[in-house]
Ligand SMILES: NC(=O)C1=CN([C@@H]2O[C@H](COP(=O)(O)OP(=O)(O)OC[C@H]3O[C@@H](n4cnc5c(N)ncnc54)[C@H](O)[C@@H]3O)[C@@H](O)[C@H]2O)C=CC1
């Protein structure tokens with residue numbers, strides 16, 4: 690699997706290696722300086738491969754049903770984990786933190802989005818949300834996506850809600866009394882989140898903020914999965930130096946917001 694041996698290189702296993710993101714990550718790791726791809730793990734493959742190949746790091750780009758078990762395995766075997774898979778709700782995050790407490794040398798990054806622009810857009814939206822009466826999120830993705838809303842939209846809405854709560858801002862005004870089920874989208878802590886699935890799209894999000902007489906839109910577009918790879922590599926290069934759980938790639942960036 691490894692094209693060359695380098696004693697100091699990170700030994701990386703990619704889980705979900707045949708998927709849309711996993712296959713990009715395989716190539717990115719193979720081309721990255723200071724990294725060796727030691728395992729490309731697909732559905733049905735044994736996680737023992739990680740042990741047998743001496744993986745020091747893993748990237749999880751699988752499915753929400755598999756990711757928790759994959760990360761638990763990594764942590765128990767001292768393997769640092771960079772996780773892009775969705776489905777990490779607060780219950781799963783709490784259980785992971787408890788698991789990590791017994792493996793204090795291991796780092797795990799749960800990153801709802803690896804694209805720098807998306808991370809910035811979420812941070813800007815969180816900052817801005819406290820200054821507007823109304824706040825809603827629209828996420829737009831390719832039609833093969835299995836979860837809705839996107840992990841990024843959930844995280845963005847959570848950050849916006851926290852910022853509004855801290856500033857004492859109430860729920861967005863809304864006089865709706867009668868609606869078709871779903872017409873106002875899902876709600877994440879009082880923030881309405883709308884999901885579009887459209888052939889031709891990759892991953893897009895628009896945060897709408899409104900007050901009387903004005904609107905601020907904060908939009909990010911990933912037109913290609915290549916946009917996620919610098920974040921995956923940054924995660925791999927940083928995770929061992931950040932033991933414990935980091936939620937969001939912004940935890941590895943100095944955004945100063
Ligand atoms: N954090 C980020 O920046 C991004 C995250 N994602 C998320 O990454 C995940 C994967 O997305 P895609 O690549 O589009 O999906 P995909 O469906 O193309 O790929 C998932 C792959 O995982 C495999 N798989 C399922 N269970 C497995 C297991 N137990 N072990 C190993 N492989 C397993 C599947 O066979 C499939 O090949 C999704 O949760 C998606 O939301 C996607 C894009 C960016």
Ligand SMILES: O=C(O)C1=N[C@H](C(=O)O)C[C@H](O)C1
Pocket residue numbers: 775801802803830834835838839840841842891892893
């Ligand atoms: O499934 C995808 O494609 C994506 N998933 C992540 C999410 O749910 O937020 C990240 C990005 O939006 C692409």
